[in-house]
Amino acid sequence: MDTSKYKAIYLQEAKAHLSGIESGLLALERDPSGKETLDTLFRHYHSIKGMSASMGYTPIMRLAHAEEDxxxxxxxxxxxxxxxxxxxxLRCLDLKRDLVGKVESGEPLDASIDPFLEELASASRPGQATAASPSASLPGIAPGPQAGLRLSSIMRVEGRVFDELLATVGDLFMVLSSFRALTHDSRSVEFKDGVHLLGKTIGTLHGSILSARMLPIEDLAAGLPRIVRDLATGSGKEVSLYTEGMDISLDRAILEGLSSPLVHIIRNAIDHGIETGSERIASGKLSMGSIRVRAHARKDRAVIEVSDDGRGIQREALRRKAADRGIPLEKTASMPEKELLKLVCLPGLSTAEEVSETSGRGVGMDVVKDAIEGLGGTLEIESEEGKGTKVVLELPRTTLITKALIVGTGLERFLVPISKIEKVVETSTEEIADGTFGYEGARLPVVPLASIFGLPEKNGGTTTLVLVDGGLALGQGGLSRLAALKVDSFGAEIDAYVKPLLPPISRLWGASGMTMMVDGTPVFLLDVQQIISRAVEGA
Amino acid sequence: MRGDKLVIDLDCGRYALDTRAVAGVVEKERLPFLPGGKGFASGIISFRNEPVTIIDLPSALGDLGAGAPSVHKIIVLREKGRVLGVDIGGSEISFLWDEDIEGKVSGEKGLYTSGRIHAGSRPIDIINWPALYDETLRMLSAEDHAPKESLDSR
Known part of the structure; x- marks a missing residue:
């Protein structure tokens, strides 16, 4: 197992424990009866022992083990x-500090710790004289009273500091965008070079901050086997968990936000998706069910699929439950498959016949959907009766800074995420007279942004189409996912510092975020998938 | 209902807002568009680099005959994490101090009002702006209030 990626965390934790040990030993010396101090010290030694064992730092582990004893x-x-x-x-503490220092600098931990272990043994024998300080006998190790005060090279930083740093970089990006616009009209080579350099520097700064915030999905998924085991045991089922692509990194804030939805989806799968062993055998399946969590990257976003091989979502049950909540059967009968399945995300709607301790009350999938959308993501459901269900989550990998194209409709400006854009084309009005646009052999639906938003539409000979990924509502993949968003004009591509929509516009239709342009004008980032889905659904 | 009040003279009546909630007053020639905007939610502005959702106060108070104002005087209200901009068009504003309304406040409530001040020639209704905020939040809920536009309505 490659533990190198955890080294920074190890160093940070180890140093905190070593500081705790030092203050604990000094407190114990002042008050040998301090039971709480002893307990705290024990925990510090125990933690260091466990962490060092996991990382393969055997000398530190052996030393901590002896001290823990x-x-x-x-x-x-x-x-x-x-x-x-x-x-x-205390001498052993100094030794551990030196060894941790060697870990930090990448030096081998080849020093013998036996003299220190002997000193500990000797000191713990009543009436025995303390062995001589062993430090001199170890090459490269110079424990003993510290010559001076030392500060850790690893800092604990509150997450909000990174949030603020990223927000500041977001503001810098907006300033950069306005400078870039100015360079188009400038003949000054020095100015253009300066803006170019500014862009590179801000980009580097942005990258550094983002990389400091990125964590692999593995960090979150590490806890899933235990959750699956406990839930499966609790429901009397056998379930295996398979993961794939867990090395994809996401911003820490997004991973945190993903935690509850992911657990809830897995709970649903175990409680209501996967059948009991006898049911599975009766339907020709293996008695052990399976849940697969698969992650992969799609442009600048991460796609996380959680699938089970259970009974799938029962359409008739779903329609009945929807009818109970006032959605007419004739409406659900003609609903596209994707939209029908999404009804499980309506508040209070669950097709589960049984209510478990954790799911089946219809409380949850609506919250899951809201949580994912709140992270700037989308949720789709695929399900085949008798074969299983797949929940597909698509999330941004980083927060806040989004590459976006400025588009104009009438007097209004909007942003379209670059990740959703296939191509921008100028075409004649006649070309789209039938409401579709021909692109690489397919007819794409034309969605006029102006009429969608009730804005006045420009009439002219030519029109601008932004070919966008309209999502699964448009089909099962390939070109059929594309739609043509009709706008009046398009402008620059910018790195937009996108702020989340907060109440009272937190559930605003057609927008997933907003940014403040340099002139102070708020501009919305379009929720392309929502706009296209609604337009196509109503066609 | 005590405290200094900012008084707004609308065509449809006089209204008051608690000055403790007033974060600022700004004027805009044009309000940027609010996608999915419904009812009296009329736009969005940036105030101290933060977005502020704007409502049209006459519309909210039932004066549906009032046309679109040529100027937008916006009172930005902020309290307990809630921010709302109230567009009063070109209407005049004035102040009424706490000592001037002592003993002149009654408890008549309306849909978005929480009391009435009996001072001067016309009564002044005290606006319950948190109720306006809650209604704005409800109106702008995506699931229930998405535009009904479709492809075949082009």
């Missing part, structure tokens, strides 16, 4: 605390 004896009263013992523990 001594602390345990002190806690149980089978060993009396002495000044010699405290001194030996």
């Amino acid at each position: 001594l602390l345990d004896r002190l806690r149980k009263g089978s060993l009396a605390l002495s000044g010699a013992l405290i001194s030996a523990l």
Whole structure:
């Protein structure tokens, strides 16, 4: 197992524990009866031992193990605390600090720790003289009283500091965009070079901040096997979990926001999707059900699919439940498959016949959908009766900064995420007279942004079409996913600092975020999929 | 209902807002478009680099005959994390101090009003702006209030 990527976390945690040990030993020396201090020290040593064992830092692990034993004896009263013992523990602390320093600098941990272990053993024997300080016997190790105060090279930083840094970079991007616009009309080579350099510098700064915030999905998924095991055991089922693509990194804030929805989807799958062993055998399946969590990248977004091989969503049950909530049967009968399945995301609607401790009350999938959309993502459901259900989550990999194209309709400006754009074309009005646009052998539906929003439409000989990915509502893939968003004009591509929509516009139709342009005008980032879905649905 | 009040003279009546909630007053010639905007939600502006949703106050108070104003005087209200901009068009504003309304406030409530001040020639209704905020939030809920536009209505 490659543990190198966890080294920074190890160093940060180890140093915190070492500081705790130092203050604990000094407190214990002042008050040997401090039971709480002993307990705290024990936890520090235990943590260091476990972390070092996981990382393969055996000398540190062995040392912490020996110290933990001594602390345990002190806690149980089978060993009396002495000044010699405290001194030996402090020398071992210095040694551990040096060893951790070697970990940090990438040096091998080839020093013998046996003399220190002997000193600990000697100090814990009543009436025995303390062995001489062993530091001199170890090459490359110079434990002992610290020559001076040292600060850790790894800093603990609150997440909000990174949020603020990223917001500041977002503002810088907006300033850069206006400078870039100015360079188009400028003949000054120095100005153009300066703006180019500014762009590179801001880009580097942005990249550094983003990389500091990125975490692999693996960090979140590490807890899934236990959750699946506990839920499966609780429901008397056998379920295996398979994961794939967990090395894809997402911004920490997005991963945090993904946590509850992911667990809820898995709970649903185990409680209501996967059948009992006997049911599965009766329907010709293996008695053990399976859940697969698969992640992959799609442009600048991450797609996470959670699928099970259970009974799937029962359409008739779904229609009945929807009818109970006032959606007429004739409406659900003619609904496209994707829209019908999405009804499970309506508040209070669940097709589950049984209510478990954790799901089946119709509380959850609406919250899951809201949570995913709140992260700037989308949720789609695919399901085949008798074969299983797949929930597809598409999420931005980073927050806040989004590459977007400025488009204009009448006096209004909007942003279209670059990740959703296939191509921008200028065409004649006659070319789209039948409401479709021919592109690479397919007829794409034309969606006029102006009429969608009730804005006045420009009439002219030519028109601008932004060919966008309209999402699954348009088909099962390939070109059929595309639609042509008709706008009056398009402008520059910008790195937009997109702010989330907060109440009272948190559930605004047709927009997924907004940005403040340099002139202070708020401009909305279009929710392309929502706009196209609604337009096509109503056609 | 005590405290200094900012008084708005609309064509349809006089209304008051608690000055403690007033974060600022700005004037705009034009309001940027609010996608999915419904009812009296009329636009969005940037105030101190933060977005502020705007409502048309005469419309909210039932004066549907009032035409689109040529100027937008917006009172930005902020309290307990809620921010709302109230567009009063070109209407005049004035102040009424706490000591001047002592003993002149009654409890008549309306849909978006929480009391009435009996001072001067015409009564002044105190606007319950949190109720306006809640209604704006409800109106702008995406699921229920998406535009009904479709491809075949082009």
